Amino acid sequence: MYLKRIEMVGFKSFAEKMGVELERGLTAIVGPNGCGKSNVADALRWVFGEQNPRLLRGAQMEDVIFNGTDQRKAVGRAEVSATFVEAEGVLPLGYHEVTITRRLFRSGESQYLINQNPCLLRDVRELFMGTGIGTNAYFLLEQGKIDLVLSAKPEDRRAVFEEAA
Amino acid sequence: MYLKRIEMVGFKSFAEKMGVELERGLTAIVGPNGCGKSNVADALRWVFGEQNPRLLRGAQMEDVIFNGTDQRKAVGRAEVSATFVEAEGVLPLGYHEVTITRRLFRSGESQYLINQNPCLLRDVRELFMGTGIGTNAYFLLEQGKIDLVLSAKPEDRRAVFEEAA
Amino acid sequence: IRELFVGTFEKIRDTFNEIYRRLFGGGRAVVELLEDGDVLECGINISAQPPGKKLQAISLLSGGEKTLTAVSLLLAIFKVRPSPFCFMDEMDAALDESNIMRFLSLLDEFKSQTQFILITHNKRTISVADVIYGVTMEDSGISKIVSIRLPKEEAKSEAVVAG
Amino acid sequence: IRELFVGTFEKIRDTFNEIYRRLFGGGRAVVELLEDGDVLECGINISAQPPGKKLQAISLLSGGEKTLTAVSLLLAIFKVRPSPFCFMDEMDAALDESNIMRFLSLLDEFKSQTQFILITHNKRTISVADVIYGVTMEDSGISKIVSIRLPKEEAKSEAVVAG
Ligand SMILES: Nc1ncnc2c1ncn2[C@@H]1O[C@H](COP(=O)(O)OP(=O)(O)OP(=O)(O)O)[C@@H](O)[C@H]1O
Ligand SMILES: Nc1ncnc2c1ncn2[C@@H]1O[C@H](COP(=O)(O)OP(=O)(O)OP(=O)(O)O)[C@@H](O)[C@H]1O
Ligand SMILES: [Mg+2]
Numbered sequence: 001m002y003l004k005r006i007e008m009v010g011f012k013s014f015a016e017k018m019g020v021e022l023e024r025g026l027t028a029i030v031g032p033n034g035c036g037k038s039n040v041a042d043a044l045r046w047v048f049g050e051q052n053p054r055l056l057r058g059a060q061m062e063d064v065i066f067n068g069t070d071q072r073k074a075v076g077r078a079e080v081s082a083t084f085v086e087a088e089g090v091l092p093l094g095y096h097e098v099t100i101t102r103r104l105f106r107s108g109e110s111q112y113l114i115n116q117n118p119c120l121l122r123d124v125r126e127l128f129m130g131t132g133i134g135t136n137a138y139f140l141l142e143q144g145k146i147d148l149v150l151s152a153k154p155e156d157r158r159a160v161f162e163e164a165a
Numbered sequence: 166m167y168l169k170r171i172e173m174v175g176f177k178s179f180a181e182k183m184g185v186e187l188e189r190g191l192t193a194i195v196g197p198n199g200c201g202k203s204n205v206a207d208a209l210r211w212v213f214g215e216q217n218p219r220l221l222r223g224a225q226m227e228d229v230i231f232n233g234t235d236q237r238k239a240v241g242r243a244e245v246s247a248t249f250v251e252a253e254g255v256l257p258l259g260y261h262e263v264t265i266t267r268r269l270f271r272s273g274e275s276q277y278l279i280n281q282n283p284c285l286l287r288d289v290r291e292l293f294m295g296t297g298i299g300t301n302a303y304f305l306l307e308q309g310k311i312d313l314v315l316s317a318k319p320e321d322r323r324a325v326f327e328e329a330a
Numbered sequence: 331i332r333e334l335f336v337g338t339f340e341k342i343r344d345t346f347n348e349i350y351r352r353l354f355g356g357g358r359a360v361v362e363l364l365e366d367g368d369v370l371e372c373g374i375n376i377s378a379q380p381p382g383k384k385l386q387a388i389s390l391l392s393g394g395e396k397t398l399t400a401v402s403l404l405l406a407i408f409k410v411r412p413s414p415f416c417f418m419d420e421m422d423a424a425l426d427e428s429n430i431m432r433f434l435s436l437l438d439e440f441k442s443q444t445q446f447i448l449i450t451h452n453k454r455t456i457s458v459a460d461v462i463y464g465v466t467m468e469d470s471g472i473s474k475i476v477s478i479r480l481p482k483e484e485a486k487s488e489a490v491v492a493g
Numbered sequence: 494i495r496e497l498f499v500g501t502f503e504k505i506r507d508t509f510n511e512i513y514r515r516l517f518g519g520g521r522a523v524v525e526l527l528e529d530g531d532v533l534e535c536g537i538n539i540s541a542q543p544p545g546k547k548l549q550a551i552s553l554l555s556g557g558e559k560t561l562t563a564v565s566l567l568l569a570i571f572k573v574r575p576s577p578f579c580f581m582d583e584m585d586a587a588l589d590e591s592n593i594m595r596f597l598s599l600l601d602e603f604k605s606q607t608q609f610i611l612i613t614h615n616k617r618t619i620s621v622a623d624v625i626y627g628v629t630m631e632d633s634g635i636s637k638i639v640s641i642r643l644p645k646e647e648a649k650s651e652a653v654v655a656g
């Protein structure tokens with residue numbers, strides 16, 4: 001199984017729908033300071049159900065919705081989708097392609113979907129249980145936070161070892 | 166006034182006496198990972214009287230004394246000197262050249278000297294009061310801690326504005 | 331469950347030391363369970379010894395040494411429990427040229443089991459990527475994604491131009 | 494003492510915005526006293542607006558934007574209350590090539606009043622230095638300092654060799 005695509009619209013600085021098609025192997029994301037590279041990492045952390053806005057560099061969860069520029073008005077909703085392929089032997093659903101989607105509206109309402117079917121956050125969490133992907137695992141290393149891998153409180157580090165067991 | 170020289174012996178990875186002669190303008194310090202560049206920054210923070218070992222990346226103050234390698238034994242004392250020139254109009258002493266020295270012995274005893282004369286930490290602090298140099302000021306920005314300038318608790322930031330007043 | 335945890339822990343501990351020695355060309359890396367009774371409840375402590383130096387607490391390591399130690403631990407966990415992908419945001423920022431090459435050659439070995447997505451400003455990292463995406467902000471404040479999907483050779487010269 | 498503090502604060506606030514606009518080519522930077530009564534006791538809040546974007550809290554800025562915002566504040570303080578020297582440890586690590594050039598040209602303007610000592614791995618920063626020192630560890634664990642005091646032109650080629 002590998003990650004085939006990430007799509008974002010209305011998420012942080014991605015006012016228009018943008019996507020990244022991925023292959024196995026090594027993909028590099030480049031660009032000048034402030035252009036939106038780390039926002040892609042935040043999109044990935046968010047789509048798996050992250051509940052703490054601080055881990056997405058915001059004060060409240062609404063900060064992930066595109067809040068406008070000089071030329072454009074703010075929008076009312078953020079949406080991110082992540083698609084995995086060759087998932088048939090790995091995820092309990094048995095499909096070849098699995099897409100998870102998360103939406104948040106300014107009203108505070110949030111939605112989760114698996115292959116376009118509405119579901120609960122719990123369902124997304126259960127789907128990826130034990131694969132090393134989710135809000136607690138080490139699959140995503142944020143900018144400047146490499147020390148966290150080494151210096152997190154012992155109970156945080158234990159959680160990683162347990163996840164691996 | 167400008168910083169003319171920093172000399173270290175027995176301080177962290179500087180087992181032998183080493184010095185850096187400085188000019189006005191811009192000096193670059195380069196070298197591979199782990200060779201001792203940030204230890205020079207720690208030496209500068211320490212010589213002005215830093216009392217918190219954590220700000221020197223150690224657990225206790227004794228961690229600044231060279232603690233040996235495969236080939237060499239640990240030593241019993243750390244010493245750092247910093248020399249300023251053209252100080253006559255800036256520092257209260259009236260000398261052209263002023264050198265401050267700090268020593269720490271494994272016994273825990275520590276010494277401060279101004280131009281080779283033993284003195285108290287209070288004297289070093291008073292000497293540099295108002296020049297923007299000392300343990301609280303922004304004259305030294307540590308590796309990876311640039312966020313501290315922006316995100317320190319409001320009362321920390323206040324202290325800098327007050328120092329400037 | 332206790333046997334399972336201890337078994338996994340020991341495998342990660344051994345692999346961590348093995349990968350660390352590969353990256354640093356010697357030395358050792360230690361991860362141990364803190365002594366406080368029940369194995370499932372106690373904390374974990376990490377210390378590292380670059381070649382020729384004394385074994386020290388993590389806090390005394392340099393910026394680059396910390397990054398490489400963290401990478402060794404991360405890949406040790408991945409070896410014992412592979413993860414389909416790993417996203418790293420400017421992990422190479424503190425590394426000097428020779429450590430970047432070691433880091434990239436290690437990732438190369440893990441590429442067959444784990445997909446890596448790296449945000450980077452470093453030309454060497456860009457030059458070994460299979461696929462390159464550029465993020466731009468032509469209209470200020472709005473991000474767009476552009477694929478620079480060139481085959482590896484062309485990507486090398488493009489990346490240098492994009493500097 | 495209250496007038497003195499407010500006077501200095503206002504000068505730093507104005508200079509901070511001025512330097513920020515120079516570094517980012519527009520936008521604005523705001524530092525304000527939090528409303529809690531006595532001017533000498535209240536906290537300070539910083540927000541920044543890169544050109545074309547909305548005014549935002551510091552936490553939403555990118556790594557490179559944070560570094561440049563911090564440098565603007567630091568140099569604003571130095572402008573109002575000059576410091577004889579400033580030591581920066583890999584301050585350029587998060588900056589892309591064009592922001593490094595802006596950062597260095599700003600330091601160049603302050604060079605006459607403040608001495609700068611920069612630890613760096615970046616070739617561009619090395620090439621503008623007046624004096625270069627190398628730190629080496631030939632015997633592992635023991636640091637030695639070597640002066641590469643070449644005149645600027647030679648230093649450019651040396652630094653590239655030392656890469
Ligand atoms: N909700 C939002 N709406 C619009 N823009 C946003 C939102 N949240 C964050 N941003 C913008 O995104 C930008 C940050 O982007 P990001 O951190 O991804 O940059 P980056 O490419 O990683 O840069 P660097 O190389 O400096 O790390 C900020 O300038 C911020 O203004
Ligand atoms: N008391 C001590 N005795 C001996 N060595 C020490 C002592 N304290 C720290 N060290 C060593 O100094 C090294 C760290 O050096 P430093 O942080 O200055 O590296 P650096 O040149 O800044 O590297 P980087 O480019 O990775 O930031 C560590 O490897 C550590 O083992
Ligand atoms: Mg970033």
Ligand SMILES: [Mg+2]
Pocket residue numbers: 202203308392393394582
């Ligand atoms: Mg360092």
